[in-house]
Amino acid sequence: MMREIDIESYLGTEEKSPLIDVRSPGEYEKGHIPGAINIPLFTNDERAHVGTVYKQKSKEKAIELGYEYVNPKLQWFIDESRKVAPSGNIVIHCWRGGMRSHSFAQHLADNGFSNVGVITGGYKAYRKYILSQFERPMKLRIIGGYTGSGKTYILKELQKMGKQVIDLEGLAHHKGSAFGAIGESPQPTVEQFENDLYEKLHLLNTHQDIWLEDESHSIGGVKIPMGLFSQMRQQQLFFLNIPKEERAKHLVTEYTHCNNQCLIDSINRISKRLGGQNVKEAIELIDKGNYQKVAMIALQYYDKSYVRGTEKRDKKAVTAIPLNEVDHSQNAKEILKFVTNYDQDKINTI
Numbered sequence: 001m002m003r004e005i006d007i008e009s010y011l012g013t014e015e016k017s018p019l020i021d022v023r024s025p026g027e028y029e030k031g032h033i034p035g036a037i038n039i040p041l042f043t044n045d046e047r048a049h050v051g052t053v054y055k056q057k058s059k060e061k062a063i064e065l066g067y068e069y070v071n072p073k074l075q076w077f078i079d080e081s082r083k084v085a086p087s088g089n090i091v092i093h094c095w096r097g098g099m100r101s102h103s104f105a106q107h108l109a110d111n112g113f114s115n116v117g118v119i120t121g122g123y124k125a126y127r128k129y130i131l132s133q134f135e136r137p138m139k140l141r142i143i144g145g146y147t148g149s150g151k152t153y154i155l156k157e158l159q160k161m162g163k164q165v166i167d168l169e170g171l172a173h174h175k176g177s178a179f180g181a182i183g184e185s186p187q188p189t190v191e192q193f194e195n196d197l198y199e200k201l202h203l204l205n206t207h208q209d210i211w212l213e214d215e216s217h218s219i220g221g222v223k224i225p226m227g228l229f230s231q232m233r234q235q236q237l238f239f240l241n242i243p244k245e246e247r248a249k250h251l252v253t254e255y256t257h258c259n260n261q262c263l264i265d266s267i268n269r270i271s272k273r274l275g276g277q278n279v280k281e282a283i284e285l286i287d288k289g290n291y292q293k294v295a296m297i298a299l300q301y302y303d304k305s306y307v308r309g310t311e312k313r314d315k316k317a318v319t320a321i322p323l324n325e326v327d328h329s330q331n332a333k334e335i336l337k338f339v340t341n342y343d344q345d346k347i348n349t350i
Contacts, residue, residue: 002109005091005117007125011202017117018085020092022104027095031191033126034199036093039080041100042069063099070103077104078111088112093119093126127191130198134227138206141339142232144214144310144318145240147177147302148247148254148295150326151213154240157332164210171196174220177302179266181220182258193222201228216309237313238339240331241320244303248295250326260286263294273301 010016021028021036024047028038042050046069054062081090090113094100101118109116119125143151152169159165173187174180181187188196204210214237217229224232255263263286271279278297285294310318321338323331 001114002105002116002118004120006120007129010091010117010119011126011129017089017091017115020081020084020090020104021123022092022094022100023123027123030189031123031127031195033093033123034195037084039077039084039104041073041077041094041104042066074107077107081108081113085113088114090115091117091119093122095122096124097122130195131225131227133198133202134194134225136206136227138228138231139209140231140235141209141211142214142235142237143211143240143335144237144306145242146244146247146306147299148244148251148326149240149242149323150250150328150331151240153328154332154335155211155213157328158211158336161332161336163336164204164208166197166200166204166210166212168197168212168215168224169219171200172219172222174222176215176219179255179263179298182255182262182266187221190222194225197225197228233313235317236342237310237318238335238342239310239318239320240323240335242323242326244296244299246325248292248299251295251298252291256291263291267294267298270298270301273305274298 010019016035019033019036021032021038022041023032023038024040024042024044025038026044026047028036028040032038050062050066050069053065084090090108092101092105092108094104097118097120101122105116105118121128143154145151152167152175155165155167169175169180171188172193173184175182175184187193201210212232214232215224215229217223217226223229264283267274267279267282267286274282274297278300282294282297285291285297319342321335323334
């Protein structure tokens with residue numbers, strides 16, 4: 001049996017059937033539905049060739065060429081799909097729910113798969129749907145603070161305490177600074193970052209607090225979807241005010257696991273902002289192993305940069321939370337206590 005499934009219904013199903021993405025490997029790598037397995041109908045080169053024939057000759061010639069590429073793989077499609085869905089329940093999608101997904105699905109249905117679904121509108125419908133979901137109103141709590149405040153670690157502590165959390169930097173594989181790629185795996189594409197972010201978000205209750213770190217629109221090479229970013233900027237910013245020396249200690253712990261050259265490369269990336277003398281001094285200090293002083297030099301730039309960013313906000317939308325040190329567990333408790341009192345004070349003034 002073969003049936004059509006709209007993307008909202010599929011994503012809303014608690015126990016989803018395995019999902020097969022039959023697009024080319026290049027399309028899949030650019031962006032895919034999290035959890036989808038790629039069993040490509042065409043290789044990248046085959047897809048390009050079919051497309052060229054379609055444009056230069058005709059649709060009929062392109063289809064004929066497509067069959068030439070596909071026919072030798074028919075058994076492989078069945079074998080690979082059976083590995084993914086031994087029960088015979090499976091869902092297929094291509095770019096827009098056209099010939100690729102329907103042909104693949106029909107082939108499985110004709111060869112023993114009992115329940116084969118095709119995503120209506122394909123991956124294109126998925127992308128349109130998830131981007132619209134970032135526009136939905138959410139109850140967000142935004143934690144800000146100078147570099148080295150341990151905001152990501154505080155989010156992890158809040159999560160341990162049962163709070164809803166989205167770690168944007170974790171999803172981006174980047175800590176959001178010139179040093180942000182150190183120790184991280186390669187960043188996803190912008191498209192895949194959005195897909196992965198939706199995968200986290202749709203599991204949360206948007207009517208209850210969702211805690212995020214204050215971020216620029218860009219985190220390394222990826223961007224926060226504008227629908228979510230706009231909402232983040234409209235929320236009250238709870239600014240963690242921790243002494244610079246304490247934050248420098250945290251940065252030393254965070255970044256000195258890599259070799260000196262990666263630290264020097266990161267310093268050079270902000271050389272214009274630090275100034276020639278500071279860059280020279282920082283590199284000399286790295287060679288000497290005086291990482292605390294290097295962190296203090298870097299914080300001169302990052303603190304000024306963060307202040308410039310917060311000055312663009314309405315002063316009433318920024319609330320400072322004074323904290324003595326970078327103690328993630330204790331600071332998470334202090335933040336929750338502070339925010340609870342802040343909410344109560346707002347109620348009392350109404």
